Amino acid sequence: EEYEGFKFVAFCNSIVYEWTNYLISENKGQLKIGPSVANVAVDLLKKMGANTIIFVGQDLAYAGEDSHVEGSDHKEYLKKHAQKPKQMLEVEGINGGKVRTDESFYTYLKWFESYISLNKDVKFINATEGGARIPGAEALTLREALDRYCQKKVNIEKRLANIRNKYAGPSDLDLYEVLEKLRRTREQVLRIKKHSRYGLEKSSVLSGLYKGDEDLPDPRTVRRILKSLDRVDAKIKENQNATQLTLLLFQPFIKSLHHLTLPSSPEESEKEEGQRIASQCVLLYSGLHQTATVAQKLLTEAIRNFEKRFRGLKEVKNNA
Incomplete structure (x- = not known):
């Protein structure tokens, strides 16, 4: 809130990135994902037009038993949280010989190596002055670099200002389309919430039939409930396929619908199998309902913010 300068947003491949592209109907591009923020930063620099990238502080190895410099946030975190012994590896050092690293640092190192090999148009300099050698990066001291x-x-400030000034930004009509998409998505979320609540009620009844010491429940009652749940599943799938946003929100749960009737184990009785399936149904619809509730709240807040800032956009669209 205190920062008053320009803000630039960069996305990696994620649900948020896909949501944004859907909402603005435009693909802004994305950064390559790496196991370290330093990996992602390298791709950001490349996409910003840098033809020379200098690594500093990327030793990716241990100095004795230390993985981070004394006083760093991560060093303090490691002191407070006991870590199980790590699998150590030996890699070639920037100054020759071998240095010790762990599996995490090694993945960062291999990512850099692969990225450098695929970007021959960029000069990479490793000015860390210690640690592991990064294949493909020229080793220099920081002073030499x-x-x-x-x-x-x-x-830098002038360059960023020029970039910012060239960006026209979305028009009022574009923003109104975003608002309409958010409204449609909220309606679908509300329908999913309604269907999942009904599914939770039915699956809870099914679960209750298998509890206690009574015999197996009446098969006709079980079939009737399962058919009701089939109809619920169909309605949920119908709604979640309506927009990309709802698809992304509920995709993990929708996939679970296909794994409810898991084969029973050899030791599992018919009643135990029924209990297991009923419990899975309860968990599934409960999770769907909770997710829909959270999504409804977030979408309502977003819609309210849009309506507050862009009040009157509907009239603008109708008069266009």
Whole structure:
């Protein structure tokens, strides 16, 4: 809230990225995902047009038993939270010989190696002055890297301002379309919430039939409930396929619908199998209902913010 400068948003491949593309009907591009934020930062620099990228502090190895510098946030975290012993590896050091690293650092290292091999148009410099050698990156001291590649002054604020000024931003009509998509999505979420609540009620009844010491429940009653749940599933699938946003919100739960009738184990009785399936149904519809409730709240808040900021956009659209 205190920062008043320009804000630039960058996405990796994620649900949020797909939601945003759907809402604005435009693909803004994305950054390559890596196991470390440093990996992602390298791709960001490449996409910003950097033809030389200098690594500093990317030793990706241990100095004795330490993985992070004394006083760093992560170092303090490791002190407070006991960690189980890590699997250690030996890799080639930037100054020759071997250095010790762990599996996490090794994945960062291999990502850099692969990325560098695929981007021959960029010069990569490793000015860390210690730790693991990053294949494909020229090893220089930080002083050498600065003297060779960092002699030209760059007005970063001016460059960012130029980029910001070239961006026209969405029109009022574009924003109104986003608002309409959010409204349609909320309606679908409300329908899913209604159907999942009904499914939860029916599956709870089914679960109750298998509890206690009584014999197996009447098969006709069980079939009637299962048919009701089949209809619920069909209605939920119908609604969640209506827009990409609802698909992404509920996809994990929808996939679970196909795994409810798991085969029984050899030791499992018919009653135990019924109890297991009924319990799975309860968990599924309960999760769907909770997710729909959270989604409804978030969408309502987003819609309210849009309506507050862009009041009157409907009239603008109707008069266009």
